[in-house]
Amino acid sequence: MKTSNFIRQIIDRDIANNKHNGRVVTRFPPEPNGYLHIGHAKSICLNFGIADDYNGVCNFRFDDTNPSKENIDYVNSIIYDVQWLGYAKDGNILHASDYFDQLYEFAVELIENGKAYVDSLSPDEIREYRGTLTEPGRNSPYRDRSIEENLALFTRMKDGEFPENTHVLRAKIDMSSGNINMRDPVLYRIKHESHPIAGDKWCIYPLYDFAHSLSDAIEGVTHSLCTMEFEDHRPLYDWCVENVSAPSRPEQTEFSRLSLEYTVLSKRWLTKLVEDELVAGWNDPRMPTLSGLRNRGYTNASILDFCERVGITKNFNEVEMSVLENCIREDLDYTAPRLMAVLDPLPVTIENYPEDEVDWLPAQNHPKRPELGNRKVLFSKRIFVERSDFLEDPPRKFFRLAPGAEVRLRYAYLVTCTEVIKDQAGNVMELRCRYDPESRGGFAPDGRKVRGTIHWVSQANAIESEVNLYDRLFTVPNPAGTKDADFAELINPDSLKVVNAMIEPQIESATPGTRYQFERSGYFVLASQNGDNEKPVFHRTVTLRDSWAKRN
RNA sequence: UGGGGUGUAGCCAAGUGGUAAGGCACCGGACUUUGACUCCGGCACUCCCAGGUUCGAAUCCUGGCACCCCAGCCA
Numbered sequence: 289m290k291t292s293n294f295i296r297q298i299i300d301r302d303i304a305n306n307k308h309n310g311r312v313v314t315r316f317p318p319e320p321n322g323y324l325h326i327g328h329a330k331s332i333c334l335n336f337g338i339a340d341d342y343n344g345v346c347n348f349r350f351d352d353t354n355p356s357k358e359n360i361d362y363v364n365s366i367i368y369d370v371q372w373l374g375y376a377k378d379g380n381i382l383h384a385s386d387y388f389d390q391l392y393e394f395a396v397e398l399i400e401n402g403k404a405y406v407d408s409l410s411p412d413e414i415r416e417y418r419g420t421l422t423e424p425g426r427n428s429p430y431r432d433r434s435i436e437e438n439l440a441l442f443t444r445m446k447d448g449e450f451p452e453n454t455h456v457l458r459a460k461i462d463m464s465s466g467n468i469n470m471r472d473p474v475l476y477r478i479k480h481e482s483h484p485i486a487g488d489k490w491c492i493y494p495l496y497d498f499a500h501s502l503s504d505a506i507e508g509v510t511h512s513l514c515t516m517e518f519e520d521h522r523p524l525y526d527w528c529v530e531n532v533s534a535p536s537r538p539e540q541t542e543f544s545r546l547s548l549e550y551t552v553l554s555k556r557w558l559t560k561l562v563e564d565e566l567v568a569g570w571n572d573p574r575m576p577t578l579s580g581l582r583n584r585g586y587t588n589a590s591i592l593d594f595c596e597r598v599g600i601t602k603n604f605n606e607v608e609m610s611v612l613e614n615c616i617r618e619d620l621d622y623t624a625p626r627l628m629a630v631l632d633p634l635p636v637t638i639e640n641y642p643e644d645e646v647d648w649l650p651a652q653n654h655p656k657r658p659e660l661g662n663r664k665v666l667f668s669k670r671i672f673v674e675r676s677d678f679l680e681d682p683p684r685k686f687f688r689l690a691p692g693a694e695v696r697l698r699y700a701y702l703v704t705c706t707e708v709i710k711d712q713a714g715n716v717m718e719l720r721c722r723y724d725p726e727s728r729g730g731f732a733p734d735g736r737k738v739r740g741t742i743h744w745v746s747q748a749n750a751i752e753s754e755v756n757l758y759d760r761l762f763t764v765p766n767p768a769g770t771k772d773a774d775f776a777e778l779i780n781p782d783s784l785k786v787v788n789a790m791i792e793p794q795i796e797s798a799t800p801g802t803r804y805q806f807e808r809s810g811y812f813v814l815a816s817q818n819g820d821n822e823k824p825v826f827h828r829t830v831t832l833r834d835s836w837a838k839r840n
Numbered sequence: 841u842g843g844g845g846u847g848u849a850g851c852c853a854a855g856u857g858g859u860a861a862g863g864c865a866c867c868g869g870a871c872u873u874u875g876a877c878u879c880c881g882g883c884a885c886u887c888c889c890a891g892g893u894u895c896g897a898a899u900c901c902u903g904g905c906a907c908c909c910c911a912g913c914c915a
Binding site for chain 2: 349423496519604606698761839
């Protein structure tokens with residue numbers, strides 16, 4: 289059972305009062321006009337999680353009422369993502385378009401009861417008649433058409449006799465309402481477009497408020513949970529359900545949408561990132577989409593955990609990225625086997641190690657989980673170490689390589705740097721070191737303390753790989769809220785850095801999707817094994833915490 | 841007097857009249873062949889502000905203030 293929240297408290301109360309006969313039916317109603325992102329995950333976890341815990345059901349329903357924006361690729365990606373999170377595995381997928389016939393009948397019913405009319409104002413005129421936030425609207429001159437005339441017109445709309453934008457069906461509510469949604473909202477519009485599922489059967493399509501509320505009612509949804517921007521739609525939601533012969537009486541409750549620092553979580557901005565080619569696509573590992581996070585190496589468990597941690601309230605919130613990062617680190621610390629990988633290789637020659645000798649040293653795949661086994665790593669005269677693990681003029685407490693300093697090569701030997709070789713420009717090209725032959729495994733024979741342990745790979749058998757180092761997509765915490773900003777200029781230029789890394793040979797037999805911790809560096813996922821450049825490609829999911837970097 | 845909503849730590853978030861949970865972040869310190877992990881300790885005398893009710897208020901009342909959303913034939 290998940291942590292409680294105000295919505296679960298409402299449900300507890302409803303059950304105690306035997307409201308809806310104690311049933312709990314929720315729904316997740318995405319519009320297939322983009323990919324799902326982590327904000328959707330919050331809603332998915334809420335709706336499906338409640339259904340699971342209350343022995344209810346959560347209907348997975350596409351809100352496919354606008355064929356001009358929706359397509360089947362989006363549908364497929366959404367299904368995949370929901371199932372990846374672990375829900376809707378039964379494959380029972382519903383569509384608002386399944387109810388177009390019933391919805392049409394409800395509309396006719398409204399007309400027959402004098403509660404809806406066909407308006408023939410132009411879109412511009414409708415806007416003008418609607419008034420403003422502070423001034424009431426005016427009644428349309430077509431508002432008082434007779435029931436017969438409305439019925440005839442609506443039928444002709446359905447039969448395709450009119451071009452788009454010439455007529456709409458409107459609810460007859462109150463043009464002077466302070467709530468603009470109640471100023472005779474449009475219920476149906478003409479669209480001469482074929483629908484991915486309904487085909488060419490319709491040329492009029494219902495709008496959100498009408499379709500959504502009544503789809504809920506048709507399905508017997510009890511608790512319709514949505515985000516807060518729909519709060520002032522609730523009176524209209526209720527109006528629709530109350531003014532037709534709806535088979536049930538669902539109730540809408542709103543909660544705050546997720547917002548995450550240094551990224552954007554709105555369809556509009558995400559679509560723009562993709563269309564402007566600021567990212568490689570919806571599933572670019574820098575995107576907050578579920579497919580992007582998956583490519584980045586995030587596990588479904590880490591995302592579920594994250595959704596649990598951020599909670600459900602009506603507060604405005606802006607969650608720090610560190611919460612998400614903590615979730616994936618926690619998951620991968622336990623599950624990911626360790627490997628050594630040098631992301632920025634600096635050659636090192638062990639002066640006193642015999643040229644033709646090799647040594648296979650045992651290494652643990654996971655320091656806390658012996659059941660994950662051991663492996664042998666090759667040690668030889670020539671190795672690579674991380675360039676950032678050497679400093680010619682180190683600060684105090686720099687427990688790494690420096691001229692004259694001794695460090696432990698993990699699982700191997702204690703070595704001391706004896707010489708620094710530079711090119712003419714002064715760049716460090718290579719290090720010479722001497723090793724202590726008595727320190728095999730990294731143990732000092734005389735018990736002397738060696739604080740530093742660094743990772744390394746043998747030049748003889750390391751696999752060169754392409755590694756994509758990802759960082760936050762934007763340079764500012766709230767890019768969508770940055771006024772007058774050119775979106776492209778807010779992109780973090782270092783959000784992707786590609787490097788050639790040298791990695792232990794185990795990776796050659798790994799399949800894409802395999803995750804590792806590269807020791808002292810971070811968590812990485814194998815993205816492809818035989819890509820265009822023939823080299824394995826890794827994505828960095830997240831770095832390890834680095835208290836040294838933080839201090840300096 | 842347009843309508844709707846929200847204010848608890850740097851960021852999330854419990855709390856529902858009985859004396860401020862937890863997580864993330866941060867700061868110590870222990871351990872360490874990953875400067876990781878783990879472990880211990882610290883981190884709101886006060887809950888947007890001001891009055892009021894009460895033995896007692898983050899919780900109730902009154903009045904302010906700040907911020908967010910709404911004028912698509914989008915969802």
